[in-house]
Amino acid sequence: MKEIIRADHSGFCFGVRQAIDKAEKAADQCQGSIYSCGSLIHNKLVTEKLEKKGIQVIKSPDEAEIGSTVIVRSHGEGKQFYDIAEHRSLKLVDATCPFVARIHDLVRTAREKGKNILIVGDKNHPEVCGINGWCGDSAIIVNSAEEAARIEEDDLFVVAQTTIRSSVFDEVLEALEKSGKTFSVTNTICNATANRQKSCMETAKKAELMLVLGDTQSSNTKKLYDISKKYCTNTHFVENIKDLPLKEVEKCNRIGVAAGASTPECLIKEVIANMSENTLENNNEMNSMDDLMD
């Protein structure tokens, strides 16, 4: 008998759930055009459903019709975005996750006090670009202890991208201490991320085979995959049901399942159901947004 162990913390986080709720309500109530700047979350299953509800994805608020509605996604945006939106009379549905909005406030205030802002994260990630936009795009951005050791500035104020691994954040702080920097720090790694990473690790330690569910574009899911691989070399990334490695699954008795904060519940249930039934048949077409949330 196979044992399927689902990580205690897996699937949609509070911020993503809130963003999808707000987007759905806005799409239902909006009379004119409605846009989101970039995909609302990094999950194709979800964004395709939202597009069917009329939400068009654009790259910049300059592309939105004057006076139309634009959803600000959970990753947040920089100050410049809000300035353009005001100039173009856009109606904003602000779905910035409150934990990200807090980082915007922190870096803005620290910058006003003359601190050098250091963001630990991926310089290309939209959340990091948005945070940087609240300190005049002046932030130093590092993603490793090696990069931190090369920083020349002093009097730093350090924050983290909400989804980075806590071990990376700790290593960066250690490197700053070693190089004698003066710095203050607010650990802004989100609990939802830390909880998912911890329960993914615990599940991977027990499993013969691990499935990490989510979109290949989702940075938090990719990090879960890396963590899982460390403790269970037999780890597989499952973006949709077709990726389920059923032959491998058949050989193992303890199968762990972890899912990123942007992974819809329907995919998690579908994967577990398919393994339980021991078949790859997929008749569970998703028909409504509720299917994504259930």
Ligand code: F3S
């Ligand atoms: Fe917000 Fe944390 Fe999710 S920052 S978007 S609740 S991962």
